[in-house]
Amino acid sequence: LATSGPEPLPELLRAATAAAQDGAKVISAAVDQPRKITMKGATDLVTETDRLSEEAVLRVINKAYPDHAVLGEEGGVSGNTQSEYLWVVDPIDGTTNFAHSYPSFAVSVGVLHRGTPIVGCVVEFLGGPHAWGTRTFTAHKGGGAFCNGHPIRTSTNPEVTRSLLVTGFGYDHGPAWRSNMELFKELTDVSQGVRRLGAAAVDLCHVALGIVDATWEYQLKPWDVTGGCVILLEAGGRLTTMDGQPYSVFSRSMLASNGPLHPQLLQYMQPKTEALLRQGFDLSEWYVP
Ligand code: IPD
Ligand code: CA
Ligand code: CA
Ligand code: CA
Structure with missing residues (x-):
């Protein structure tokens, strides 16, 4: 499989958003169910949903860009490691919160081109039991940042x-x-x-x-x-x-x-x-x- 020149950023962002949202669907389906937990260390845990979310995210990426490389927290490096493009995936960032149904967790999908971050999508879970919702942050290099499609800016406070x-x-x-x-x-x-x-x-x-x-x-x-x-x-x-x-x-x-x-x-x-x-x-x- 040959990489065909520089990839258009809006298309990469569309795929990143679709991938992150598919991961979020897996989490939404699991968020009110009992967790299946494995310990990675004394206090560091991972759930079955982390792995299933990563699989869902990777399915979208691999279909859209089969000649790119991927790095996922749970699955490590896969795909074409010669590619200039590396997709970087956290299938649940804030796993401990997710395991406890405490809000503040997300799916994060980013793309590096020769090590430089060029595309990002983060789907944040909001609310809590009986009131879960999400909001989607998106950006590509040079295109501004958005939350649910609305432009966003950092604060201006210097103190x-x-x-x-x-x-x-x-x-x-x-x-x-x-x-x-x-x-x-x-x-x-x-x-x-x-x-x-x-x-x-x-x-x-x-x-x-x-x-x-x-x-x-x-x-x-x-x-x-x-x-x-x-x-x-x-x-x-x-x-x-x-x-x-x-x-x-x-x-x-x-x-x-x-x-x-x-x-x-x-x-x-x-x-x-x-x-x-x-x-x-x-x-x-x-x-x-
Ligand atoms: C963790 C979260 C947490 C940070 C840890 C990370 P995980 O990721 O981002 O905020 O303090 O350093 O490991 O394991 O929940 O994906
Ligand atoms: Ca982890
Ligand atoms: Ca993380
Ligand atoms: Ca994680």
Whole structure:
């Protein structure tokens, strides 16, 4: 199978949206049913619905672009690994929330072209038992960001004292996790609040929507962020690592903000991240397939 030149972005986005919505249908059908849970670690779980959602998402991608490569959280790398296009899929971001029927989980589908995020679709679940609903975030490079088809923009607030923030804590409770616990304290002290909802893709979309001013986290994986990154950037947001370096979806730290707040937040994050580096903590790129 030969790749036929650069793929038009609106078509890629249409396929990404169809794929994410098929994953969301699988989740909607399961959301009021008992969960079938497997443990990946002491507290890290996965449900049968994660796997079924990933299968549904991949069916759409493989049909539309059989000569592209795919990276899914549950299934790993598949397809044509020589392709310039890598689809990055989180079939349920916020699995722990889904397992408990706590809102804030999503399907995330993103596309990388030679490592650059170019297309993103995140379907966020809203509400809760007896009141589930969804909203769909979409963006392709250069085309703006949308929520249910409406254009969205990040907030314009430049002041940490007027900000609402959101962060996350992964399953690896090592030095970076402890360092972020410290940041959580420091920023809770000086901002209007730091939330911790449990789905990085949703957090990125909430910054894009302008309802929170920034989000950050250590050790996110490419499937947590690829879709959401495109949406955030197209909504006018800014992305760097937590020590202010250029960001890639393979970076081990991420600061995503509305833009104006970025310098103030880096003043808190840069020293902590540099201290981690001095302790020998590896903050180089990871999960490069
Ligand atoms: C997790 C969520 C969570 C973040 C973790 C991720 P999963 O993904 O994005 O917000 O804090 O680092 O692993 O396992 O629910 O897809
Ligand atoms: Ca997981
Ligand atoms: Ca995830
Ligand atoms: Ca997941």
